[in-house]
Amino acid sequence: MNVKANVGATGAYSDAEILAMIDEKNGKFDPKIYVDESLYRLELERIFARTWVCMGHESHIPNSGDFTTAYIGEDPVVVVRQKDASIRVFLNQCQHRGMRICRADSGNAKAFTCTYHGWAYNQGGDLVSAPMEKEAFGGCLNKAEWGPKQARVETYKGLIFANWDADAPGLDEYLGDVKFYMDIMLDRCEAGTEAIPGIQKWVIPCNWKFAAEQFASDAYHAGTTSHLSGIMAGVPEDVDITQVAPPTDGLNVHMENGHGCGLFLRNPMFYMTIVGPKVTEYLTTGPAYEEAVRRLGQGRADVNLCHTNVFPNLSFLAGINTVRMWQPRGPNEIEVWTFTLVDKTAPQEIKDEWRRHTSRTFSAGGVFEQDDGENWCDIQQVLQGHVAQNQKFNIEMGSHTVTADNPEGFPGLSFAYTYSEESARGLYRYWTQIMTAPDWDAIRRIDQRPLAAE
Amino acid sequence: MLDDTFKAAFESKPKAVSLELQHEVEQFLYWESKLLTDRRYKEWFGLLAEDLHYWMPIRSTKIMREVAQEYTDEQGFAHFDDNWYTMKGRIRKIMSDVGWSENPASRVRYLIGNVMVVPENENTINVVSASMVYRTRQERQLDVFACERRDVLRRVETEAGFEIVRRTILIDQSTILSNNLSFFF
Numbered sequence: 001m002n003v004k005a006n007v008g009a010t011g012a013y014s015d016a017e018i019l020a021m022i023d024e025k026n027g028k029f030d031p032k033i034y035v036d037e038s039l040y041r042l043e044l045e046r047i048f049a050r051t052w053v054c055m056g057h058e059s060h061i062p063n064s065g066d067f068t069t070a071y072i073g074e075d076p077v078v079v080v081r082q083k084d085a086s087i088r089v090f091l092n093q094c095q096h097r098g099m100r101i102c103r104a105d106s107g108n109a110k111a112f113t114c115t116y117h118g119w120a121y122n123q124g125g126d127l128v129s130a131p132m133e134k135e136a137f138g139g140c141l142n143k144a145e146w147g148p149k150q151a152r153v154e155t156y157k158g159l160i161f162a163n164w165d166a167d168a169p170g171l172d173e174y175l176g177d178v179k180f181y182m183d184i185m186l187d188r189c190e191a192g193t194e195a196i197p198g199i200q201k202w203v204i205p206c207n208w209k210f211a212a213e214q215f216a217s218d219a220y221h222a223g224t225t226s227h228l229s230g231i232m233a234g235v236p237e238d239v240d241i242t243q244v245a246p247p248t249d250g251l252n253v254h255m256e257n258g259h260g261c262g263l264f265l266r267n268p269m270f271y272m273t274i275v276g277p278k279v280t281e282y283l284t285t286g287p288a289y290e291e292a293v294r295r296l297g298q299g300r301a302d303v304n305l306c307h308t309n310v311f312p313n314l315s316f317l318a319g320i321n322t323v324r325m326w327q328p329r330g331p332n333e334i335e336v337w338t339f340t341l342v343d344k345t346a347p348q349e350i351k352d353e354w355r356r357h358t359s360r361t362f363s364a365g366g367v368f369e370q371d372d373g374e375n376w377c378d379i380q381q382v383l384q385g386h387v388a389q390n391q392k393f394n395i396e397m398g399s400h401t402v403t404a405d406n407p408e409g410f411p412g413l414s415f416a417y418t419y420s421e422e423s424a425r426g427l428y429r430y431w432t433q434i435m436t437a438p439d440w441d442a443i444r445r446i447d448q449r450p451l452a453a454e
Numbered sequence: 455m456l457d458d459t460f461k462a463a464f465e466s467k468p469k470a471v472s473l474e475l476q477h478e479v480e481q482f483l484y485w486e487s488k489l490l491t492d493r494r495y496k497e498w499f500g501l502l503a504e505d506l507h508y509w510m511p512i513r514s515t516k517i518m519r520e521v522a523q524e525y526t527d528e529q530g531f532a533h534f535d536d537n538w539y540t541m542k543g544r545i546r547k548i549m550s551d552v553g554w555s556e557n558p559a560s561r562v563r564y565l566i567g568n569v570m571v572v573p574e575n576e577n578t579i580n581v582v583s584a585s586m587v588y589r590t591r592q593e594r595q596l597d598v599f600a601c602e603r604r605d606v607l608r609r610v611e612t613e614a615g616f617e618i619v620r621r622t623i624l625i626d627q628s629t630i631l632s633n634n635l636s637f638f639f
């Protein structure tokens with residue numbers, strides 16, 4: 001790791017200063033949003049502690065007592081399947097002296113016992129006993145009061161989400177239009193999806209918003225220089241690389257609540273280089289495709305790759321079916337947690353191919369993802385410079401193509417040409433708004449109408 | 455589950471093989487890592503069998519009671535899960551001018567030790583080794599990885615003497631402490 005602490009960071013910013021960090025009219029924004037320590041602490045409070053954050057997939061914990069540990073921002077949590085099949089998510093912190101209650105990544109447990117002084121919790125995280133309770137506490141330890149903090153838990157078609165804020169809207173309302181795009185991955189078949197077992201984790205010394213923004217909005221890097229060698233790795237040797245045309249038919253979509261996506265239409269060749277011929281065939285022809293057409297409609301069934309970010313830090317590529325949570329670790333670092341989803345009713349051979357190809361393309365060693373990690377850490381390192389931090393970045397792409405009416409009839413607040421940054425502008429504008437909103441009443445009052453589409 | 459052949463072979467201390475075979479195998483492993491260090495990727499690829507499985511399962515933290523499930527199994531997600539054909543694509547990438555994760559290139563060194571050789575028959579030889587991988591790149595990036603490698607080698611009539619049929623890489627890190635795995639193990 002070669003990015004040091006952001007020692008040059010200035011103190012807290014006023015609301016007006018934060019709101020000015022994106023200047024959509026002039027297509028500029030302030031890169032301090034990626035490096036400033038005080039802004040990062042505010043993100044943990046105002047974004048991660050108030051929004052719906054993904055915990056993984058239901059199939060990671062199918063049976064009673066199955067658990068995984070996860071994070072909401074930097075707060076560790078335990079995600080546990082209960083006897084009645086519901087899911088609980090609680091802070092992984094014993095309220096006696098703060099020890100981590102569960103110290104494994106995953107497993108099955110009847111109960112959790114704190115290793116420090118032995119306070120014991122049931123599967124739901126309720127405090128059930130403390131050693132020598134009578135003698136040491138005189139029988140007056142109010143156990144109902146001293147369990148770890150519980151989060152709200154809801155699921156959407158297999159994905160588990162948690163939220164600390166009692167005033168936040170329900171998950172369904174929070175997701176809003178992005179559900180339409182999530183369904184391209186989650187709802188192709190009646191049975192839904194299942195996760196390939198195993199969550200891959202690795203560290204990239206970069207700000208979490210580089211990753212979130214790329215998945216929300218950046219088709220440009222895929223169609224230009226970033227992933228040329230990744231495409232090369234997946235093209236049969238006899239195919240001339242110059243014959244693989246970058247996709248140009250598609251959309252960039254900005255949605256409410258900071259969500260964003262971009263999608264390519266009617267270009268299965270791009271799939272071919274990533275998930276290989278068998279999965280491409282499965283996705284674009286035959287009974288699985290026909291079922292997808294019936295369930296999603298022709299328009300969505302012919303989306304060939306939809307890159308999406310669900311605000312704040314859940315990203316996925318529908319079709320390739322890599323899902324990832326960008327776990328913030330200070331302004332200068334993330335952990336990437338990623339897993340693969342497959343259609344539950346896909347033939348085993350297709351599931352195997354899907355698994356092998358997401359590992360080959362979108363993972364720490366992935367022929368695509370290797371290069372994202374490379375770009376983001378160099379950007380982050382350059383931003384340690386005083387002068388570099390005080391430059392403005394260009395975010396004007398595709399402004400002239402923005403419209404409120406989507407030619408495909410897909411939902412969203414504004415739409416633009418494939419190679420556009422409309423969704424990034426939306427993401428950063430929402431970021432400035434939620435960062436300056438004191439509570440959910442204020443968040444609800446945010447004017448989300450896109451500037452360029454007015 | 456995880457490599458039953460290897461489990462059986464190392465249930466008790468394997469019988470020492472002849473010094474000659476031990477030497478031959480070690481020299482092969484050193485040669486192979488030298489090719490990687492020297493970025494002679496085409497020649498390294500020539501050491502891979504066409505029925506190759508190159509596999510690095512994901513390791514995670516488990517309590518002792520469940521430690522047998524530390525690694526993902528063959529149906530699980532993996533850091534690497536490649537065959538000869540997909541490895542060929544990786545070589546194509548790393549040798550292209552536009553593979554940014556290795557252009558400028560990493561500097562990778564391998565220290566191979568603890569080599570234990572268990573022949574299955576004349577032609578098929580199981581080898582366990584420990585590998586320390588030391589990578590630096592760009593101005594000051596430094597990554598260190600330790601792993602056990604379980605190789606199935608096949609005798610072939612080439613200068614190298616063997617080809618790699620199977621390589622299972624058991625990496626020690628659970629969270630990979632690097633921005634990418636853009637090199638080979």
Ligand code: FES
Binds near residue numbers: 097
């Ligand atoms: S810190 Fe958990 S029992 Fe004391």
Ligand SMILES: [Fe+2]
Binds near residue numbers: 214226227369
């Ligand atoms: Fe990318």
